[in-house]
Amino acid sequence: MAGRLVNALGSSALAAEAFSDLATLRHMLRFEAALAQAAAEAGLIPKRMAPIIAKACDPALYDPVALADAARHTATLTVPVVKALTDEVAKRDAEAAGYVHWGATSQDVIDTAMVLQLGEALPPLLKELDAIVGAFANLARKHRRTPMLGRTLLQPATPIALGQKIAGWASDISRAARRLEASFKETQVVQFGGASGSLSALSSDKAEPVMVSLAKRLKLELPAAPWFTQRVRVAALAQDAALVVGALAKSARDISLMMQVEVGEAAEPSGPGRGGSSTMPHKRNPVGAALVLSAAGRAPMLAATIVAALPQEHERALGGWQAEWPTLAALIETLASAVQAMDEVAQGLTVDPDAMQANMDATEGAVLAERATFLLAEKLGKQKAGKLVEEALAKGGSFVEALGQLERELSDEMALLGYSPKFVDRLLAELKRK
Template sequence: MRSQQLVQALGTSARTAEAFSDTATLRHMLAFEAALAQAAAAAGLVPERAAQIIAAACDPALYDPPSLVAAARRSATLTVPVVKALTAEVEKRDAAAAGYVHWGATSQDVIDTAMVLQLGEALPPLFTELDGIIGALAELARRHRMTPMLGRTLMQPATPLAFGQKVAGWAADLDRASARLEASFRETQVVQFGGASGSLSALGDKAEGVMAGLAERLGLKLPPAPWFTQRVRVAALAQDAALVVGALAKAARDIALMMQFEVGEASEPAGPERGGSSTMPHKRNPVGAALVLAAAARAPMLAATIVAALPQEHERALGGWQAEWPTLAALIETLGSAVEAMAEVAPGLAVDAEAMLANMEATHGAILAERATFLLAETMGKQQAAKLVEQALAKGGSFVQALGRLKAELGDEAALLGYSPTFVDRLLASLRR
């Protein structure tokens, strides 16, 4: 089968991609079929021996993914060729048992449940990594609670703030987004089992028992009803995954800007062949930030595709549902790439406090204009104070020297940072961990 590992090298992480690999996909689809046979046997609908034979045939190694792909395009669902192949494998072992394969289920039952199981494989490790990133950022913020740096608005010098406030803001927003994703993930962890159109009428009074047994065997919860065309669970998870990528990208963008040579306030961790250039040996590129920002360029559109698929027809969608699975896989792999990249950057981010101070001093006191205006306004009114400050700025030279009588007050560290250290404390206190 065609492989895209080279093309996808910058768009996924190996571990996350594995959850959506052909082997994993078949494993989860066949796990559904095995659990269904066992649950149906427990309910007295399928002979126990038939269930055992079906379960034994649910080994992904027995099946050929390329042939399944070709057949899937002819039926617009992967379930049809998988069930046919499984039935043929069971028939080799016991012809009678083959008649009980896929008992009472429909194609979407298999696909949706496999998708849910793949999310259960892919996302928990990412949550652990996100916890580590948030923890690393929180520790960095604590260390730099009182480290002054140049605040920047519209990419221009503004007033000073503590570097710790910037980092604590990254951590708090990421924690908020991660909490949302964890909650939406939990909501997805339900089995899909509705039969032909969602009534399970083929199973009669055994339906509830089979559905409950199926969910229990797969480690999933039992929903109130099948959710064939009620896709808010999936869309909410997609949106929240994109939010996490966006929160990571906010930090990545700031780090990349702080790494610019002429700024030099921070740098990603060094490592063998990490951040090098193919033509310029002197360069140390923000490679982690680049991977996160690449993910941020993709994630919103992938999430939007899943949201756009929400208006699905009646009890089985035509096109919208079929668009979800590959899009969701791409989105979670994109999330995995961003998380993996930032998990390397956050704990090893190097900070140059001297460069931060030098960049503030390079403004020749202009960053103190706001504070000077308010201090002068206490004795002469704001309009006159603003005019005086503007005149001082126009004269050039050191702004602090031009307003020499305010130098002591302007240079006071507590006054310089304002509530910034307090905001660091509040942001860190808001974290769940």
């Protein structure tokens, strides 16, 4: 993993901690302690051994650098961790050392630690996503009838309500967040299958109670069977994490465009040192949007790597699951960076209705051309109406004045906003139901 300086724009403090060396060791050793306790409870190992093993499961006792170096000789971190744990237990009780990692395999430890790390990292992110949706929903409600230029292909189109744009952001973020929440819950299962998924090292009458106790102690669900090479739950989480980043990036893209000085319709929250330039004091950069868009550039490929690892061989794979853990960690850190950045933006986003009106006025009514065409078509037919509107636009000056007979019809709210305020209501009602 990159250091904090290199990854300053690609993670958050919370996510970086969840996937730190200390956290990784803590969760791997949690598995080993819980396994010893479950095995002792089931009568698989002597009861006095469990607390001895558990006391040695303190991550502070181990050197992450040495463990990482040793892992490259075994293609798994579990082997050096279990060896170091066994040596530490042996210092306390030589007999107890023989019961470390009883019945488990390397992937049991790695997969369960990964699941536990997800359990640490994702719930705060889901809560933060709800806060983003709530902030956007409140802003959309406030601006239900605030007119602004709708833009298609980056050009002025027809007026819309600002609230519809913002409620649209909230809707997609909420939809993606609910998908992520569901796929996250599916990952919260223990991995425990032994060498090839049959728990053959455990007697048949002991396997069930050990599995149940292990899952309970780790506060995880017990799956129907080990999932060593059934990785859809991991890939689904990766895809949904990338979707959340993409949904956040949609709002970031819009906000950054609305922040351009010549547009001036929105602004990220300001503060000492925020958004400044190293050489241009006048600049107020969309830094939150930049962080989200940066994440959107990375997340799809990280998710694709995990999806590409799905075709894993037989009962345990060579290279596939080894590729997942660091990639998933990077993806969740990327997600966390985007969520944190957009939360800061959403809570302090300001909009300028006067600038929006000025931008519409600058078109001299041309944005009402569609509405004018359909009003005229009721009497003249669509072809004649279209030709008349084109001629009025070609004259230059105020389009509304050129079609003076429609000035009243074009100035009412329906002509300006159409059904847009109602769409705001529908989107906000949908959010309440989620």
